[in-house]
Amino acid sequence: MLLIAKFVPGLTALAPALAGLVKVPLARFLTLDIAGVVLWAGTWMSLGYLFGRTLELIVAQTSRAESLLAGLAAGFMIYVLLKIVPARNSPPYREPSLASDQRVDRPGADAVDTRVIARPSAGM
Numbered sequence: 307m308l309l310i311a312k313f314v315p316g317l318t319a320l321a322p323a324l325a326g327l328v329k330v331p332l333a334r335f336l337t338l339d340i341a342g343v344v345l346w347a348g349t350w351m352s353l354g355y356l357f358g359r360t361l362e363l364i365v366a367q368t369s370r371a372e373s374l375l376a377g378l379a380a381g382f383m384i385y386v387l388l389k390i391v392p393a394r395n396s397p398p399y400r401e402p403s404l405a406s407d408q409r410v411d412r413p414g415a416d417a418v419d420t421r422v423i424a425r426p427s428a429g430m
Contacts, residue, residue, distance in 0.1 A: 307321065307324070307325075308321055308325065308335070308338035308339055308341075308342050309338060309341060309342045309345060310342070311342060312342045312343060312345070312346035313346060313349075321339075322335070322339075
């Protein structure tokens with residue numbers, strides 16, 4: 307377990323405590339821990355050596371795509387700002403105030419006389 311603990315995130319922190327719980331002798335723990343560190347470091351260094359050129363190409367392509375995405379994001383932000391800012395600066399819509407003897411004519415609605423207020427009759 308100590309050999310592969312370095313490759314599993316989080317297990318590296320738990321491995322010494324678990325080794326202590328099962329009473330692994332100190333010399334054996336240090337031997338296995340050092341072997342795990344060498345195996346872990348050697349694996350990542352070897353992969354870096356083997357795929358170093360490929361990683362450079364990936365980074366170059368990523369920087370190109372990053373520039374494109376940054377341009378698209380900037381364009382989207384400008385579009386949103388051009389749509390939102392004029393809407394915020396325009397005054398809110400208000401209905402014109404009416405005198406008490408005026409009639410209100412709205413499209414699609416019957417003419418309403420604003421002077422007439424329905425009052426409940428006393429007999430109800």
